[in-house]
Amino acid sequence: MFEATKVGRSVSKSEFKEQRDELRTQLLEVQRQLRETHIPVIVVVAGVEAAGKGEVVNRLNEWLDTRGLQTFAYWDLSDEERERPRYWRFWRNLPPRGEIALLFGGWYLTPIEHRFRGLCDDAALDAELTRIVDFERMLTQDGALVVKFWFHLNEKDQKQRLKELSRDDRSRWKMLPEKSKFSEQYELFEHVAERVIRQTDRGIAPWYLVEATDSRYRDLTVGKTLLQAIRARISQPLPMEPPPTADPLDLPDSAPAQITLLDQLDLTQKLERDLYKSELKRLQAEINELTWTAYKKQRTTVLVFEGMDAGGKGGAIRRITSAVDARLYRAIPVAAPSDEEKAHHYLWRFWRHIPRAGYMIIYDRSWYGRVLVERVEGFASEAEWRRAYSEINDFEEQLVEQGAILLKFWLQVSDDEQLERFRDREKTPYKQYKITDEDWRNREKAPQYKAAVNEMVARTSTEYAPWTLVEGDDKPFARIRVLSTICEQLRAALAEDVGASVRSVKRCGDHPERRAKPEARD
């Protein structure tokens, strides 16, 4: 695969000067155009050690307008990063639409290094590469341009550079063959690199192999390639999307209401008041203990609450929070996104709020808005909400892999009960803020919401992040149902090892084992 990078291409000083200014002008022009678009540009800079990746990045910083250009390297995994899913550190660096980010190694660095150093086998590497492909597809489907450069040196040249390096420089690099077994390790590295490139070289996010021996050739090639890639992307509509099929929600008015999972709920179930009080007390005491255990074991708890308007989400959430030490949980009511959030993939705003390990985070509405309100109201295109199911599943899988305990609740109430609660809210002063015209409008779309919920549960209720459908007509019954579910699940999860539930595949590039939790307020 790397033959093409070993033919000794070079550019003379005069040629370089000649082409450079024209290239700079065009790069700046295309960057200006980019700013008007909704395209975030992600440039991955990877390759063999000593190929001059840093020099390339400096060159791009010189040629491009640094407004709208950012560079990120991935050293020094901080504990804030270690205590979150591995991709958190990449999500926090994704550029907003219209801007460019240069990533050193990006999500390729650790897997390649781990494999090169024998910390994992090809199977584990492949598992990780599958995730990478999904991740890059998700970004490009959202409108991003992903450009990946691989800089290569032939054995002789890398050996030569190694000679020129100071001991200091050498110590910085972990994937530089040792002098003694140079050829052997050079070959091993090429083997790993080839496997990685082959499996992640997709039309949506192609690799560009660049011969790095001559720096002038290298830099001009990068500049021209980037220029063409951005131009092409701007002139072309969003990446191919699957042809729209009939949306099951478009029911002819005559059509009989579908039978869904929700219809199988027995909403008449009730809980007698005294029993409610005693159960509540017992469960709240247990939850309080369990959250402290989770904190000590550094297991994050993520609770997602979705449900019909007036379904009782708030009441259920309060029964949890009033039992948990206020320092251990955060409740996040999902409101309208800020402009920074709008400038990113819709999951970005949820990634950015993932708590450090050991805490409980409660979402009052969540990323499921994508396949509920955004789908029903048509805010998201069909292609968008259709692919959201797998995007969400992957997001949740990464949370659980890191050790999070993820529970999702849907609170269902009957049509009559909802009507009654709406009226009650209008009557009670301190509840009025909770009822808006929109709530009334949504009632008319009940069948569509019902179908959307049904599909959501069917497609996203996973072994590692199950949905619990809660019969909500009787508030005491619903709350106890929620609390007892949480207790059972937490108890079970805290008994086992971190992430054991889904660690079926050991992935290449996983975080090193987490350290023991320091004393609170260290």
Added chain:
Amino acid sequence: MFEATKVGRSVSKSEFKEQRDELRTQLLEVQRQLRETHIPVIVVVAGVEAAGKGEVVNRLNEWLDTRGLQTFAYWDLSDEERERPRYWRFWRNLPPRGEIALLFGGWYLTPIEHRFRGLCDDAALDAELTRIVDFERMLTQDGALVVKFWFHLNEKDQKQRLKELSRDDRSRWKMLPEKSKFSEQYELFEHVAERVIRQTDRGIAPWYLVEATDSRYRDLTVGKTLLQAIRARISQPLPMEPPPTADPLDLPDSAPAQITLLDQLDLTQKLERDLYKSELKRLQAEINELTWTAYKKQRTTVLVFEGMDAGGKGGAIRRITSAVDARLYRAIPVAAPSDEEKAHHYLWRFWRHIPRAGYMIIYDRSWYGRVLVERVEGFASEAEWRRAYSEINDFEEQLVEQGAILLKFWLQVSDDEQLERFRDREKTPYKQYKITDEDWRNREKAPQYKAAVNEMVARTSTEYAPWTLVEGDDKPFARIRVLSTICEQLRAALAEDVGASVRSVKRCGDHPERRAKPEARD
């Protein structure tokens, strides 16, 4: 001071129920009004251990609309926090305008704890309290409402609660008197608390002492106090500002141009080309080494570049970045703030980008815009830019205290030279994006800018963060001037201990000693 909190106030269950609903309604109403204002509300929840601070926060989460309400606790100092100035963790939690943040202990927690545990003396505590007062003044002057609650228990009641606590609970609390010498430690804690409250109880950010023995009384009091405080703040204009005095910039057209520091620069100085080349090479090599040393020693380098349009900032910055490993620096061109940034104090956007320890960050324009363009163009009120000098000095002091090496450059060019460069930019294709009508307009305000720069330098050139005025007419001369200054300063600073330069006062609450840097890419 605490007598008033030991009179045994209580509220009966029936009274409580009676008042609660009305209070909730009013709180929700005032919160709705708050959203329409530019007021961020910061509530500090502090007091003796076991007083039920957590319960109070839960209660407020129950009574208020959780949209626009966030809670933060300060445990588990992360290394991302440890590697930044102490107040970074508070800045990242400050609420946007129109919203409320509940802070457990906030910036009071660590100083009180350290003093109580004898880790510092009263002098060190007082030094920290001065900073706190400045910080709170800055927030309130920016429009914030700061409400501080102190919950107190008499000795008997605290002792009683201690009995009721499980061993687990007790271990969570660091300021709970040990059973053996209870009275003694209870007294010591009151001594510390009284000192802290007395010195930080200002009209702009008053303390409210609340008797915490009866939870119903405690919660109602908090609710009512908060309600009144927000109401009062909404109905009242911004806090008192010093009466505007004549702005030295408003020169009568007839007035003779002022003689300023800038006039004393000899702009005719030049550097001969060959000497430039050799010097550049030498200095860039040294900077490369110095940045690696800084990285290993975990010393952050902050470079601030301000200067006239076409003053040569970009060129100088590129001579630095091309010498530094691209993984070690970030160049931040200061552009227009996002809406999230607009919703906070103007320094917030700079705090949020402070790098972890050991890296170099280069600002192409900076927080000084407040006292330059914002002042001259009238975007900032006189009161705002006048107080900005001390706000900036304090901000920079905190950076240096944490160990940062902070250098500020002003690049000055003559009127004729600037004109020539403007014309050149218009002629050179890849430079055209750099020249706008605004640049031409600014030229007409040269005298005002000159005076503003003069005052800026006079007021913000500190021992720990000096300004370097650079004669910029001859680019080679200016660049060498910048590079050699950086080399000298870095060399000197890296030879001494972290922050030694300003650690004249040891403050109470300083971070624990930092750990050695882990291997790069650990």
